[in-house]
Amino acid sequence: MSVPYAKLPRWADYGLIPFINLLVAFIVAGLVVLLVGENPFRAAAILIEGAFGGGQNIAYTLYYATNFIFTGLAVAVAFHCGLFNIGGEGQAYIAGLGVAMVGLTFDTVLPWWLNFPLAILGAALVGALWALIPAYLQAKRGSHIVITTIMFNFIAASIMVYMLVDVLKPLTSMAPQTRTFQPGAQLPKLNWMLEAVGFSVRSGPLNVSFLLALVMAFLVWLLIWRTKLGYEIRTMGFSPKAARYAGIKEARIIVITMMISGALAGMMALNPIMGDQHRVQLDFVTGAGFVGIAVALMGRSHPAGIVPAAILFGMLYQGGAELAFEMPNISRDMIVIIQGLVILFAGALEHMFRPWVQTVFASLSPQTVGMAKEQGV
Amino acid sequence: MADAAIELVGISKSFGPVKANRDIHLEVRRGTIHGIIGENGAGKSTLMSILYGFYQADSGEIRVGGKPVPIRTPNDAIALGIGMVHQHFMLVENFTVLENIILGAEGEALLGRSIAKARSELARLEREYGLEVDPDALIEDLPVGLQQRVEILKALYRGADILILDEPTGVLTPSEADHLFRILNQLKDQGKTVVLITHKLREIMAITDTVSVMRQGTIVATRETSETTVEELAELMVGRRVLLRVEKEPARAGAIKLEVKNLTVKDGRGVTMVDDVSFIVQAGEIVGIAGVAGNGQSELIEAIAGIRRAEFGTVVLDDKPIDVTGRADPAELRERGLAHVPEDRHHVGLVLAFAENENSILGYHYESLYLKGPFLNIDAIVADAEDKIEKYDIRPPNARLRTANFSGGNQQKIVLAREMEQDPGVLIVGQPTRGVDVGAIEFIHKRLIAMRDAGKAVLLISVELDEIRSLSDRILVMFDGRVVGERGPEATEGELGLLMAGVEAKEAAE
Numbered sequence: 042m043s044v045p046y047a048k049l050p051r052w053a054d055y056g057l058i059p060f061i062n063l064l065v066a067f068i069v070a071g072l073v074v075l076l077v078g079e080n081p082f083r084a085a086a087i088l089i090e091g092a093f094g095g096g097q098n099i100a101y102t103l104y105y106a107t108n109f110i111f112t113g114l115a116v117a118v119a120f121h122c123g124l125f126n127i128g129g130e131g132q133a134y135i136a137g138l139g140v141a142m143v144g145l146t147f148d149t150v151l152p153w154w155l156n157f158p159l160a161i162l163g164a165a166l167v168g169a170l171w172a173l174i175p176a177y178l179q180a181k182r183g184s185h186i187v188i189t190t191i192m193f194n195f196i197a198a199s200i201m202v203y204m205l206v207d208v209l210k211p212l213t214s215m216a217p218q219t220r221t222f223q224p225g226a227q228l229p230k231l232n233w234m235l236e237a238v239g240f241s242v243r244s245g246p247l248n249v250s251f252l253l254a255l256v257m258a259f260l261v262w263l264l265i266w267r268t269k270l271g272y273e274i275r276t277m278g279f280s281p282k283a284a285r286y287a288g289i290k291e292a293r294i295i296v297i298t299m300m301i302s303g304a305l306a307g308m309m310a311l312n313p314i315m316g317d318q319h320r321v322q323l324d325f326v327t328g329a330g331f332v333g334i335a336v337a338l339m340g341r342s343h344p345a346g347i348v349p350a351a352i353l354f355g356m357l358y359q360g361g362a363e364l365a366f367e368m369p370n371i372s373r374d375m376i377v378i379i380q381g382l383v384i385l386f387a388g389a390l391e392h393m394f395r396p397w398v399q400t401v402f403a404s405l406s407p408q409t410v411g412m413a414k415e416q417g418v
Numbered sequence: 419m420a421d422a423a424i425e426l427v428g429i430s431k432s433f434g435p436v437k438a439n440r441d442i443h444l445e446v447r448r449g450t451i452h453g454i455i456g457e458n459g460a461g462k463s464t465l466m467s468i469l470y471g472f473y474q475a476d477s478g479e480i481r482v483g484g485k486p487v488p489i490r491t492p493n494d495a496i497a498l499g500i501g502m503v504h505q506h507f508m509l510v511e512n513f514t515v516l517e518n519i520i521l522g523a524e525g526e527a528l529l530g531r532s533i534a535k536a537r538s539e540l541a542r543l544e545r546e547y548g549l550e551v552d553p554d555a556l557i558e559d560l561p562v563g564l565q566q567r568v569e570i571l572k573a574l575y576r577g578a579d580i581l582i583l584d585e586p587t588g589v590l591t592p593s594e595a596d597h598l599f600r601i602l603n604q605l606k607d608q609g610k611t612v613v614l615i616t617h618k619l620r621e622i623m624a625i626t627d628t629v630s631v632m633r634q635g636t637i638v639a640t641r642e643t644s645e646t647t648v649e650e651l652a653e654l655m656v657g658r659r660v661l662l663r664v665e666k667e668p669a670r671a672g673a674i675k676l677e678v679k680n681l682t683v684k685d686g687r688g689v690t691m692v693d694d695v696s697f698i699v700q701a702g703e704i705v706g707i708a709g710v711a712g713n714g715q716s717e718l719i720e721a722i723a724g725i726r727r728a729e730f731g732t733v734v735l736d737d738k739p740i741d742v743t744g745r746a747d748p749a750e751l752r753e754r755g756l757a758h759v760p761e762d763r764h765h766v767g768l769v770l771a772f773a774e775n776e777n778s779i780l781g782y783h784y785e786s787l788y789l790k791g792p793f794l795n796i797d798a799i800v801a802d803a804e805d806k807i808e809k810y811d812i813r814p815p816n817a818r819l820r821t822a823n824f825s826g827g828n829q830q831k832i833v834l835a836r837e838m839e840q841d842p843g844v845l846i847v848g849q850p851t852r853g854v855d856v857g858a859i860e861f862i863h864k865r866l867i868a869m870r871d872a873g874k875a876v877l878l879i880s881v882e883l884d885e886i887r888s889l890s891d892r893i894l895v896m897f898d899g900r901v902v903g904e905r906g907p908e909a910t911e912g913e914l915g916l917l918m919a920g921v922e923a924k925e926a927a928e
Contacts, residue, residue: 268792272776272783279769285725286758286766287781288749 049402055346059339059387061394063353066386070379077370084364084371091363092356096235098363100245103231104317106348106355107247108326110254111309112333113351114261115302117342121265122298123278128175128190129306130330131197132168136307137321138201139163140314141209141219144321148226156226160315161253161308168307169300171197176299180292186299194330205323222319228311248316250308254351257305258344264301274298306330335384338391350387357383422484423448423580423611424469424500429478431464438464440635442478446580446628451602451612453622453643456632457655457855462615465632466582470502471495482580501573505585507565511558515551516540519572536575543574547604562710563594570601580611587621591710592883592915599625617856619648620884631655656856664863667871669891672701675844675875676722676756681731681742683717691717692728693899699844704866704876706890707901708883710918714899715879716761719846722877723758724748725766735844752781757837761848761879767833770822774812775803777821778836806835811861827858834862844875851885863889883911883918 049058071081092102112129119126126132143160151159175189205217214220228249232242265271277284277294284291313325332354339353340346361376386393422445429442438461446452456462467473469480471489479486482498489495495502509518516536525532537553544550551560551567560568566586573581583602587595602612602625614626622629623643630640631654639654676699683692692714699705709715720726722733724746733740735756740746748758760766768777779788779799788799803817810831812824821829830850837845847866851859866889870876880886886893887907895903895917903917 263793267794267796269783269789269794270792272794275772276769276780279771280765282762282766283769283780286723286748286760287783288724288747288752 049399053398053402055341055343058391058395058398059341059346059350061398062339062387062391063383065394066379066383069386070382073375073378073382074371077375079368079370084368087367088360088364089356090360091367092360096232096240096242097245098359099235099240100232100242100247102352102355102359103251104246104248104312104355105358106351107251107254107312107316108309108329109332109336109351109354110258110348111312112306112329113336113340113347114254114257114333114344115304115306115309116333116337117340117344117347118261118265118274118305119298119302120337120342121271121278122274122294123281124179124295124299124302125187126172126190126299126302126306127187127334128172128193128197128303128330129309129333130326130328131190131194132171132303132306133309133326133330134194134201134324135171135197136164136168136310137314137325138204139165139167139307140310141321144222144226144315144319145209145219148223151225153225153228157228157249157311157315160226160311164307164310165304166307168310169304171307172299172303173296176296179299180295202323205321209321216322218322219320222315226315227319228316230316246317248312250312250316253308253311255348257308258348261305262344270297306333332380332384335387338389339383339387354380354383421448422446423482424613425481425484426465426469427479427481429465429468429475429480431468431473431475437635439468439475442637444630444637444640446611446613448611449606449609450627451606451614451625453614453616453626453629454632455616455619455622455629455651455655457617457857460632460655461635462632463584466502466584466613466615469495470500470582496576496578499577499579500582501576501578501580502582503566503569503573503584503586505588507569509557509565509568512556514554514556515560515568515571516553518557518568519553519575521572523576539575540571543571547574547601547608549574549601561594562589563591563597566590566598567601578610580613581605582613582615584615585617586614587616587618588881589711591919592911593919595621619651622651623648633657652856658857664867664888666867666889669703669870671703671891672873674698675701675736676877677732677734678722679732679734681718681721681733682729683714683721683726684729685717690729691899692721694731695896695899695901697894697901697904699875699877701843701875702870702873703891704870704878704889706878706880706886706893707896708886708893708914708918709881709896711881713896713918715896716848718896719758719761719848719877719879723756723760723846724751748781749784752840752842755843757840757842757845759833759837759845759847759850761852763829763833768821768829770820772821773818774807774821774824774832775800775817777832778803778806778817780836782836782840806832806839809839810835810865825855826853827855830854830862831858834865838865838869842874844877845869846877846879848879849881850878851880851882883914887911887914 074081074084091098093099112133115129116126140160140163143156143163147156147159171193175186175193178184178189179186209219210217211220230245231247231249231251232245235242265275273289273294276287276289277291281291309329314321336347336350336354340350357380361379364371365373365376424446426442426444429439431439442465454462464473468475471492471494474490480489481487487498510521516533519540520532520536540553549567549571551564557565557568586598590598605612616622626643628640629643629646629651630637631651633655679696681692681695682690685691695718707715717726721728721742724740725748728742730743733742735754740751764770769780788795800817807815807817812828812831821832824832850862850866854862866876878886878889890907893905893907893909893914894901895914897918897920902920905914
């Protein structure tokens with residue numbers, strides 16, 4: 042049977058299709074805004090203004106984006122191996138313990154630039170170990186990783202409640218959170234970067250974790266496309282049978298990949314804990330683990346796509362908060378609906394417009410589409 | 419001269435820039451068997467899909483019984499009396515024959531009456547065409563030959579006058595194929611028209627009245643079968659002269675390279691697929707394993723190559739055992755000089771989403787030549803891939819192109835180049851020319867003979883009996899998991915066919 046196989050040029054694959062998906066998401070979101078009696082264009086203006094209107098706003102947008110880069114990369118790495126890591130939320134949450142261990146122990150002893158690498162290791166290690174258990178169960182027992190990682194989110198949440206209420210909370214405190222870290226475990230802000238390009242920032246949470254996130258994005262690219270391990274991960278992800286044929290140890294690759302994924306998700310904990318709040322609080326992940334799934338899907342599991350997708354979601358978080366503030370009819374839940382629509386169109390319905398775009402491309406400029414010869418049988 | 423059952427006038431069809439069919443003119447006379455032959459990708463399947471309403475032609479006209487007709491869906495085609503038997507059967511495995519036959523023609527919500535009607539109609543068709551099959555048998559219990567018969571009955575039940583068969587013998591034993599041909603002749607005698615799509619020249623010569631040859635989307639010739647020869651058709655298909663028989667010297671067999679003893683392999687469901695198989699392969703010879711697909715050949719070579727665990731038995735490679743019942747490691751076997759061209763290049767031998775150069779190291783990616791520390795040495799990998807591309811004439815010569823964009827023959831050459839260029843002592847080859855065009859088949863066969871002449875031990879598995887016969891120095895026949903016979907290359911097709919059908923095995927058991 043002959044199905045024409047068209048490969049789109051890269052810019053269409055990574056640029057045009059996400060753009061169309063996003064456009065449709067915003068049109069539908071606009072209809073929702075219209076439905077509650079507000080002007081969608083004004084709402085869009087407020088949203089964008091809220092996200093990028095000033096130094097303060099940009100700092101917040103990038104702060105949220107930092108979380109999403111980590112969790113997006115975590116999902117993407119697992120995805121290259123054909124694994125769907127839904128457990129980023131739990132891995133990031135429990136990794137808070139790793140950051141807390143370093144922060145609470147060394148904050149008065151070491152300077153930030155020594156505590157930071159230690160905390161990176163702590164967060165990555167705890168996140169990796171939390172991912173190790175589902176990975177092992179998948180590799181050795183065939184327990185489906187989607188189910189086990191979801192379950193581990195709940196377990197992580199319960200453990201964290203226990204730890205924060207019964208173990209880490211200072212005796213005299215009413216709030217279920219650790220004590221505040223001393224300056225030795227507080228990360229420098231990056232407000233100077235924004236100020237350097239002419240914005241004024243009064244107080245923004247953007248901190249050096251953002252740079253760490255960018256470094257990790259580069260390292261993930263290096264790992265997946267330039268190393269032997271990455272080659273094996275991709276082979277496994279595309280075709281487990283081919284991996285087996287090539288002598289790649291399935292169980293080993295699953296475990297290693299999931300531990301890398303868990304470590305990346307775990308590093309997300311650095312941003313709110315060491316970078317902003319300077320203590321471990323209940324629910325500090327606030328859904329970033331799940332947003333990471335959408336970010337990875339939208340970014341097509343490529344770091345160069347994940348970083349902009351994370352910034353887009355950072356914009357929705359920050360701009361959405363401003364929108365809820367400015368437009369009384371648009372509640373916080375409406376923002377969640379808009380985010381949901383973006384996830385729906387950019388993530389879940391990623392392939393909806395693809396055949397149509399391919400047809401257009403094939404008929405407009407056949408030579409740009411590296412079409413395969415017809416595969417008749 | 420009989421009148422035309424189907425006329426295709428100026429049919430063209432493009433998929434984007436690919437012209438699958440170009441200005442096709444074809445006349446199929448009523449009451450004849452008309453063969454359509456061509457290489458993979460010549461546009462045969464597309465043309466028939468247009469006739470059956472899966473695709474719409476971009477231009478041109480279809481006439482049935484002299485009248486121009488629009489065929490937009492398979493239902494239109496069925497209404498016009500056109501029936502199709504697909505290469506891959508469209509049957510529901512856990513339904514009975516009868517249930518499959520009324521599928522899509524159930525008539526009403528309650529099945530009672532339509533089943534009764536189908537039963538009597540089926541009985542009539544069986545009588546009329548000699549197509550016996552138990553209407554209450556489950557499809558999954560039937561051998562492929564009978565499943566195909568159900569497909570034919572399905573078409574006839576829907577009132578087909580014109581029957582299109584797409585590569586019908588690919589899954590049949592020679593004797594099942596003969597039976598099919600008798601049925602087709604019977605259908606012809608009853609006035610039905612048969613269109614037979616195939617890439618096997620022998621079938622065309624054996625059964626058709628007229629043959630049309632397709633090449634690159636056009637019909638390059640139509641001949642009366644009685645007035646043409648295999649050589650002429652082959653030349654028309656490929657566009658140049660083809661060597662159909664492989665020229666080779668007698669084998670000079672040397673030391674034993676591979677020894678298989680009492681090998682037993684079960685599949686995932688615990689069914690014994692390979693049953694106590696023993697044989698040897700010597701340096702400088704090609705041992706061919708013939709058999710109908712599904713008789714254990716696949717499991718046999720997978721067990722030897724270390725990608726499927728065996729239950730029992732030993733395999734010795736160069737005097738050292740392979741741990742086939744335990745932790746046989748394909749990577750370790752490669753290092754010991756065992757190369758494996760798997761049967762399924764799409765899912766096993768290649769990663770289609772990879773660039774060509776990435777596939778050219780699959781399985782050898784741990785070798786220091788391709789690495790710089792933990793990193794891939796991309797320059798070295800690409801240079802190596804380009805070298806193989808040149809040696810094996812892989813087209814297009816672009817090591818950075820996605821593998822899915824290569825044709826079947828070129829994909830197979832990528833796998834062969836990778837495995838052969840490692841200079842292995844033992845080469846296991848599964849279905850080396852499945853889905854490969856005639857020109858590439860010639861090339862691949864020559865390479866295999868060259869490997870043999872260089873003193874390598876070659877184990878060949880193929881469902882194409884012609885291929886086994888022309889390449890092998892010794893032929894083993896597998897039936898139901900066991901080796902039921904060994905013959906020399908001079909064995910006749912009939913003799914091997916009987917063995918493949920398990921005839922001798924049954925007689926011996928009695």
